[in-house]
Amino acid sequence: MTDKQKTLLCGDVNGNFLTLFSRVESIVKKSGPFDVLLCVGNFFGDDNSQLDAYKMGYRKVPVTTYVFGPSKSEHCQYYCEEGAEIVPNVVYMGKRGIFTTSADVKIAYLSGMSRRELGKDLPMCTFEPSDCSSIRDSCFRSQSEYRGVDLLITTLWPSGIQEDENQKIDVEQDILSDLVAWLAMHIKPRYHVVPSPNKFYERQPYRNLSIHQDYREGPTRFLGLAPVGNKNKEKWIYACSLQPVSKMRMTDILQATTDETTCPFDPELLKQHQPGKVVKFSGNGQYFYNMDAQDDDHGKRKRKGGDNPEKKRREFDPDSCWFCLSSPTVEKHLVICVGTHCYLALPKGPLTPDHVLILPITHHQSLTRAPDDVAAEIKKFKDALRKLYTSLGKLVVFFERNYKTSHMQIQCVPVPKGCDAQILEVFQDEAGIHSVQIEVLPPYSDIKQVTLPGAPYFHAELPSGEQIFAKTKQHFPLQFGRDVLSTPDILNCEDKADWRQCLLSRDQEDQYVADFRQKFRPFDFTAEDGSDSD
Incomplete structure (x- = not known):
């Protein structure tokens, strides 16, 4: 070649x-x-x-x-x-x-x-x-x-x-x-x-x-x-x-x-x-090595939690989570606003300038494991975002992948109004390409009723109210939701299917956050107490 x-x-x-x-x-x-x-x-x-x-x-x-x-x-x-x-x-x-x-x-x-x-x-x-x-x-x-x-x-x-x-x-x-x-x-x-x-x-x-x-x-x-x-x-x-x-x-x-x-x-x-x-x-x-780690008699790092390495792997360290708001590793310049139980943030490599994430403030693996008060505030964020996107002449797709993730992330992606009839069809086509079995749930279905807490899954809410559910297995495509939404029939930005291909500079991220915060201000219920997320 x-x-x-x-x-x-x-x-x-x-x-x-x-x-x-x-x-x-x-x-x-x-x-x-x-x-x-x-x-x-x-x-x-x-x-x-x-x-x-x-x-x-x-x-x-x-x-x-x-x-x-x-x-x-x-x-x-x-x-x-x-x-x-x-x-x-x-x-x-x-x-x-x-x-x-x-x-x-x-x-x-x-x-x-x-x-x-x-x-x-x-x-x-x-x-x-x-x-x-x-x-x-x-x-x-x-x-x-x-x-x-x-x-x-x-x-x-x-x-x-x-x-x-x-x-x-x-x-x-x-x-x-x-x-x-x-x-x-x-x-x-x-x-x-x-x-x-x-x-x-x-x-x-x-x-x-x-x-x-x-x-x-x-x-x-x-x-x-x-x-x-x-x-x-x-x-x-x-x-x-x-x-x-x-x-x-x-x-x-x-x-x-x-x-x-x-x-x-x-x-x-x-x-x-x-x-x-x-x-x-x-x-x-x-x-x-970590200078704070203790050494054993041979100069090697000791594992915390005894001699059982499997037990150590199962322990959760909130300081190492990229999305727990109290973690030193979280990139707080991406935060748009903070509620009681959840917060809104700009994702890395957004599909559009108005693509955002809903995340729990404390550590919850998925929506199926989230307490009722967390789930209720997620719904409030979704309702507020629907109103925002409607004011911008757009629809919205929400999706969550509880597979090879440790902290719940709900992707909120605005899409043009004219593509609403094709979204389900594109999801089905993409599922066929990857041999993924998807199930279409009726509007207002509760994800907690169709899967066990902690079980891996992919879930999306479409503008029509229909929901897509898939039990994820080994080799499930990690960018499945982005692959669908980036197609020519929807957002026409296939070069952004992988978030690593569209990373922004720090200045661009700051600008995206400031712009979205301004657009979201009329719908931001987290500021009702008079506090300012700026």
Whole structure:
């Protein structure tokens, strides 16, 4: 396909330039031209005389080649300025950064060893925590949604990657890094490629973790490439065609594979916004832990709640909930108004500027588990929102997904008046696509009468008064409600079906909240006591 970048990657070159470029030339003759060659390990070696033929023009580099590094202090002298050519068609990219190719493939890279291990007088071939933070921030900058990067290239291996139950891999401790594991967990590369000291290693894809309980991330494929021309004939060059993640459908990015494994890294690393609190050192990496956590005799974090980890998982921590209003993690700038038992807030990645959420102030999993006073105030919010949307010449669809969520969220989405007759049909069509069995309930039905408290479900209230109910099972589409409402027949914004594709900046969120608060003011029963939600 024309929208894919044909890419070659190789391990440590170690000065074996003739072996490398001769092999690349034969691959090009057999398979056609490639766009780039990425040298993920040491480019230079003890003897670099083979490069003279390319400097003098007697030989030509067949594919545009990108070099990273250095990773050894004795190689620093051979590198030129970042962005310049070492020889024609071989570009030095520096020790860390992120760049996007002409085909829109995004590549992040971090070369060298940890400065903690080698000392502070060798800055060119070392890296530190701030380098990891800088790369992470560059990946996220100026993006309304973050999908990950296409490639991550590092000299060191991420700690934990060697823990592979499907195959045994012996990795020296001095090439394992917790800093690299932190970086990989945060930027979520589709491919993570490293140089391997001796053997080729291809790990089964692992599924990345998310800080959001109901948010699915894409997988990462990890490769360790052997040195160029190694005597054991281990694989040292790898070819692939990369479709840029920026041009892929979310369903393709998130697609599972039959050989997929769980994420091998310490989940605690994902909670560290900055890799700054170093409490334990291992090899070339750092461990990051909650500084308030107690240590046992071996320096490991103790679990609260005794020795039974299952019991700990079942306990609810209100401080970790994204929607409990008393939680330190709640984004209070999104709150529009607060009632006695519930509050109104702007969702992340709204379908329209007037798309809002009704949420309970304290922790309730679903409407079926909410006390009567909470349910009664939810009804008052719905009635007030219907009046608001009517004044704006719109109808409203309410829906709730009690599946892979911990805190009840009722989505309130205004829709054009002209589409009311098609909404049920579109829900049914979408259900058929996903093999979801939906039931149409008559108006004024009570959801508590058709399902058990705590049982997973999807429920929607349509402008006609009809209600849609589905008992959710494994693999239920998490964006089912948004998929329906974003279709051309309703809101015509299919690019917003996934909330991650339409995230707003903080300034935009503040503006949306202020605008909706102003529109809602005439219908806001929470201000009847004279209080002002501003």
